[in-house]
Structure formats: C-alpha cells, structure tokens
Amino acid sequence: MTTKNIAGISVDVNEEGYMTNPSQWTEEIAKELAKEEDIELTDEHLKVAKYLREEHEKGTVLTIRMVGKSGLVDIKGLYKLFPGGPLKKSSKIAGIPKPTSCV
C-alpha cells in the first residue's frame, strides 16, 4: 500500500490504484481518478459513484445488475459512462475497493 497525492490530498491506494480508505474520497479526487481512466467526470458519473459508495458502506457485494436496477442508469448507460470497465472503473473513481463479484 502506498500513498498518492490526488487533487492536493494525500490518499492511501493499493498497487492497482484503488483507494483503500473510502473516507478520504472527495469529488475532486473522483475527478482526478476519472481523468486517469480518460473519463470526463459528469454529474451522471458522480451519481453512480455515490450510489456505489453507499452500497459499499452497507457491505453489499456490488454487481452491474444492481446498478442497472438502481434507477440511476441502465446497464447500457453504465457501459457508456465507464467504457471497458462498468464496475471496475466506477468503483475506482468512487474510491472503494476493486469489486470482487463476477457479474
């Protein structure tokens, strides 16, 4: 585990760049993390990120199916927001650990 300076804040990250302490997360950090994934962060992205953070806090195992049923965005839309990594990239930007589910 290392620390990384993101948006002027010192943040704990693992070797894959996932934040290990979700409480350090801010929207500014999300913006920077999104840039690393070539994503321009919009309110839509943030809504998904916040939803994932809430669910993660509850201890839910995250899946794209869940996000699709959240009413925020359908699965197609989720792929559009986070191309090539609907759950991985969104989790990374949301400052939560890498998802462990296969769906």
Place this chain on the structure above:
Amino acid sequence: MAEKKEEKPLKKVCIICAKGTIEDVYASLVMANGAVMEGIEAKMFFTFFGLDAITKKKMNKLHTGTVGNPAMTMPGGIPFPSLLGMLPGVEAGVSAMMKKQMEDLDIPPVDEFLDMITAGGGEIYACKLATDMFKLKKEDLSEHVIDIITIGDFYALASGDNTQIIFT
C-alpha cells in the same frame, strides 16, 4: 497481474456453448459477461442443446442433470443417489434450487443475462446446422441473436490477435 506487465492482454473471446444444462449455459454466460465487463470483446455461438439458452420458449426453463452427475450432492454434502434423481419432480426441484441460489448471488435469469451481455457490446449467434436440425427459425430465438451462422462464419469472427476460443 498488476505487478507484472501484461504484454499482450486478451482482446477477444469467442465462446461456444454446446450444452443446455444450467451449469453449462451459465458457465458460458458468466465468461462472456465477465469479458465485456473487463473491456474484452465477446462473441457467443450457441449450438446443439446450447440453443436452448437462446430459444425463447426454453431459455428460462433450463435444468440441471440429476442422473449420472457424480458431483451432485444434497445440501450438507451427502451424496445424491442417481436413483433419487430419476424420481418425478426431483430434477425440477434441484434446478429450482440452483436458480434460487444464483439469484441470491445476483446472477440473473438467462434472458436478463443476455440483455446484460449485449448491453456491454457482446454478440450472440446461433449455429446454422443445429437450428436446421432442431427446426428452429430466427423468430424462435431471442431478439439478441444477431444471426444464424455457420461455424466457418464464426471462425471468421474469431480472427485477430489475442483472441481465444472457449468451448463449454
């Protein structure tokens, strides 16, 4: 993984599903969905009894074999006698239980799984030879089926670097 530099990451998987039991079909679906979730292209080819998974009338009614399946156990790990599997209703009960357990893990029914895979850009094809054999037409199949194609066509779809063909 992350510590070693990946020189040639996988770009495309072509998955052939030839069997129609719950476990065979879901193995294919999970692999295809897992691929598109990682940004890997996925193309699926359903043939022989695998066609059940994309046949509208059958896709959500798949079963698992309770006879001649040595890996099968009862809850608690007690061996499941094949003779028991022959009794009417047992196969349906076991299949329903498997579906319930998958639902608990947020694994969707087959039709919804196909929705998810195609939403991520995955492509679904049916085998020409097998559809002819089972007298199935395009309208009998899920609307996600792009086309009924030959195995030769499927190989053509599998061209390109860093592509793998997986047979289940």
